Amino acid sequence: MARRLQARRLEGTEHNPWVEYVKLAKEYKDSVNLGQGFPNFPPPDFALEAFQQAVTADHMLNQYTSAFGHPPLTKVLASFFGKLLGRELDPVTNVLVTVGAYGALFTAFQALVDEGDEVIIIEPFFDCYEPMTLMAGGHPVFVSLRPVRCWSPSQDQDLDSSSSWQLDATELASKFTPRTKALVLNTPNNPLGKVFSTAELQLVASLCQQHDVLCISDEVYQWLVYDTHEHVSIASLPGMWERTLTIGSAGKTFSVTGWKVGWVLGPDNIMKHLRTMHQNSVYHCATQAQAAVAQCFEREQLLFGQPSSYFVQLPRDMQRCRDHMVRSLQSVGFKPVASQGSYFLTVDISDFKSKMPDLPGAAHEPYDRCFVKWMIKNKGLAAIPVSIFYSRPHQKDFDHYLRFCFVKGEATFQAMDEKLQKWKAELEL
């Protein structure tokens, strides 16, 4: 064919950073994969049972359900999240079920971001926000979280906390222009693990209100918060419900990333545009997966706050995993940034950078990417370079961090410890 094939909207979105790292992890079969963000332990029994029931019950669950969400699911999402957000939610007008949180993000961007609109993205960011902005014809405007060191006798000097990564209020304010359509917020944050405090959310909220900007709030890790931290939904702050879309994920909530069920909660006058987009893109989501998620939420609604609730057990178990990983990684010289939430732990590799500045890699390739490749080949551990979560111009400033996923099973931790012990022994030689 002589003519140009691909649509212009794909420009700048073709490259996907994960492809390379997934390939590497596969190539080095003996390596311990702590890169990709999904659990390698089974989902909870009640989730497996819910899916088993959904696929063996009424045969009509094999057919289309309601386009905007399977009624039992939208009903329980409305009642469950209505309580959390402190308002009455209508299952039809305030809830939309999507193909994962990924699908929710895409639907929101396409429904609301126009050619020339600006979208503020807080760095480091889950990598899809940028291509989704571009595909909608928007301009991403980046603002970085930066580590702010402050001396405090009570603070563990060896451990930087993700809470000390902050936005500069003046810098953030300067990013808003008359063309700013939306701001993307991710709390708990991937990859840092930062849980935004109420005060930080209020800063974002006041700017959104002042400049009449939409807030797209990616809250997929809302149950994965550790220590004494609490997840706060920006939609629950005064003046924010009417301009916020809150995105959630069954995959991250119930450790079933393969079910690909997500949702958006928001006011009807904005949700109606997402419904229009949804009905012209995928139209329906898979029925049985939705039925299973509904049953899981019904169970959690009954057990909310109790010790047997998965939303109590999972973060408790994952906190132990996080702590184990922190100790293990410190033993070879990684400087972990204490993660307050999410599946991830970010570590500072500046010491390695000063000791081993010249690792093999392409010219101008950020150091962390070279390090990741070196580490997988020589130490049998796979992680993700954090520079892929930064915009191009800022990658060189943040080229000394790695992201590890600690939502893994016992066997993985044992294998990781073996590799680290070997590494430590090699350092002592």
Add this chain to the structure above:
Amino acid sequence: KMSSKLKNAKRIEGLDSNVWIEFTKLAADPSVVNLGQGLPDISPPTYVKEELSKVAFVDNLNQYTRGFGHPSLVKALSCLYEKLYPNQIDPNKEILVTVGAYGSLFNAIQGLIDAGDEVIIMVPFYDCYEPMVRMAGATPVFIPLRSKAAGEKKWSSSDWTLDSQELESKFNSKTKAIILNTPHNPLGKVYTKEELQLIARLCIKYDALCISDEVYEWLVYTGNKHLKIESIPEAMRFTFKLQKNRRKQLVEGIRKAVGKDGKIGREIQTAFPFLSDKLVVLRYGGTQEQDVRKRATFPGMWERTVTVGSAGKTFSVTGWKLGWTIGPHHLIKHAQTVQQNTVYTCTTPLQEALAQALWIDLKRMDDPECYFNSLPKELEVKRDRMVHLLESVGLKPIVPDGGYFIIADVSSLDVDLSDMKKNEPYDYKFVKWMIKNKKLSAIPVSAFCNSETKSQFEKFVRFCFIKVTGGFLGRAAVAVAEAQESEQVRRTLHPAGGDDVEVSATELRIILDKAVT
């Protein structure tokens, strides 16, 4: 109080209404028999349900799988479709698994259609084609299917066809693609070889793509065969006058260039002085030689077609929302880019179950037990019953050659619709009257038309027959008004063909075969 900044993006402007939302609501009343939506109420085959049950007990199928398609599924799809295409199909590069055929169409259109492009759509059309094309900023160009007079025989979907001159007039340099739907929804038309050759010739002539929606590919009834446009051997890129006395010379020359078995299997260069100087290469597709494909000067349809398939329609599991796109890598890669920016992956356990179900059936494609054979047999019976029923109450059905819908002309009943909303097409009013008064729902065919062509199809209503027999037939019989003398529906005959004699490679082979015998 709500500010203007929080409004919708321009791409969805005007796309908010949707016939299904409106009619599904009306038909939701449990006392209404719903023959509207294309939703089977028959159970999927037992072994399909069993595979999904088995998969539900496997822990590690609950996490993310490969974005462009679960490995065992793309492998099964490639094995299945290699039986139906003339070439091999790379499971990773030439297949994409999507969120239903709907998602497949969306990815293809978003990946390949640009603002300012034109896309040809045949009317009536599955209703999402128009909004998807508009959302991509492109202009839909419509061409209606037209019916010949049925005459003595029963009115059939094969009586509806395209006027070839009219179709060519729709193509121009801005035409990026044509959307083909075979078997066709709502007519049930199964495009013939000649019709596909016409479309292929035009795509090649205007360097356009073909998006081929073949979700009903297995649902073809006796006397018909589903043909894939990619299987149409590469047509010659031009037309020339072929005189009888020259035909023999042409054949002799080709025979010399071809092997002893008389089959055209490789690139042939011919240079005959009496032929148009545009003839350079004549190539018949169907070879396994990759390098021949790459060297092709006149590529055929594989290079420019993406085909859409559906698990929902294949196995009566519409709720699984799995579909696929098959095509050459240079087209599929753009649909894959869209996937990685939209949903990233599809549901893992459902993909595994689908793979297992496909393996079962693709190993027994000649067996009557194979669902690809048994379902059309089962549906043909339901189709015939529905035709009989509709006729018996005075409607004029168009017997579909494929698919699970049947449309009927309802105007002969001359029902009093004065109570219904004024500014709506006749069929919308009729269906709403039928839901309200007869507790039977269907879909107005003008919903599948653009505004200019609605009047051509507003006497037609679409019924779905992939439904359990029994209750609905009796109810439907009672539901419709007393039989009336049906009016003869007259349609003008639109002859196909033009002045030039076009010789496709197939025809040339026929000439050759005749010459050899």
